[in-house]
Amino acid sequence: xxxxxxxxxxxxxxxxxxxxxxxxxxxxxxxxxxxxxxxxxxxxxxxxxxxxxxxxxxxxxxxxxxxxxxxxxxxxxxxxxxxxxxxxxxxxxxxxxxxxxxxxxxx
Amino acid sequence: xxxxxxxxxxxxxxxxxxxxxxxxxxxxxxxxxxxxxxxxxxxxxxxxxxxxxxxxxxxxxxxxxxxxxxxxxxxxxxxxxxxxxxxxxxxxxxxxxxxxxxxxxxxxxxxxxxxxxxxx
Numbered sequence: 001x002x003x004x005x006x007x008x009x010x011x012x013x014x015x016x017x018x019x020x021x022x023x024x025x026x027x028x029x030x031x032x033x034x035x036x037x038x039x040x041x042x043x044x045x046x047x048x049x050x051x052x053x054x055x056x057x058x059x060x061x062x063x064x065x066x067x068x069x070x071x072x073x074x075x076x077x078x079x080x081x082x083x084x085x086x087x088x089x090x091x092x093x094x095x096x097x098x099x100x101x102x103x104x105x106x107x
Numbered sequence: 108x109x110x111x112x113x114x115x116x117x118x119x120x121x122x123x124x125x126x127x128x129x130x131x132x133x134x135x136x137x138x139x140x141x142x143x144x145x146x147x148x149x150x151x152x153x154x155x156x157x158x159x160x161x162x163x164x165x166x167x168x169x170x171x172x173x174x175x176x177x178x179x180x181x182x183x184x185x186x187x188x189x190x191x192x193x194x195x196x197x198x199x200x201x202x203x204x205x206x207x208x209x210x211x212x213x214x215x216x217x218x219x220x221x222x223x224x225x226x227x
Contacts, residue, residue, distance in 0.1 A: 034212070034214070043201055044152070046206070046216075049215075089152070095168060095169070101151060
């Protein structure tokens with residue numbers, strides 16, 4: 001199985017900050033990567049797919065980049081709604097696997 | 108807009124079978140890939156497997172011997188069965204639509220999730 005490792009596990013930031021979350025794959029996954037946001041008690045919500053394609057309706061302050069084994073999710077000008085947990089997921093081949101999550105906390 | 112809703116027993120005894128239903132509304136189950144994913148504090152998010160509307164399935168090898176995913180297209184419902192459950196199967200179970208064309212790829216949308224606890 002491909003292992004997905006996110007860093008950091010926890011990130012403290014303030015409203016208005018710019019933050020970056022990294023996701024590393026244990027082997028190349030080309031651009032077959034998605035990012036999700038999960039709020040407490042809710043299901044994950046797709047933000048980005050194909051490493052950098054923003055899902056329709058997701059604010060443009062979210063962006064994704066990377067290919068191969070290293071990927072980043074960047075959120076510019078953090079809003080109060082953005083404090084949540086973020087997950088990456090590869091879909092290169094089965095089984096699909098997720099990162100362990102990055103919890104974005106209010107400083 | 109497609110919406111998914113999981114339902115089923117919230118408590119299952121060890122060694123018994125976990126059975127969940129996902130009801131799809133706002134769209135037809137006779138298209139797309141339909142997935143089950145679970146989330147537990149210990150293992151995080153774990154993809155269980157999918158069924159395509161043709162009936163073809165792919166399962167996570169870690170669960171393959173105990174999992175069955177099926178559909179009833181007449182009722183627009185998706186089903187999950189996990190046999191011989193243990194405490195390690197305690198999790199929130201989600202159904203989700205696959206977004207890809209040749210494979211599920213990413214998951215969107217998701218159901219709200221169903222908490223299942225395995226305990227005697």
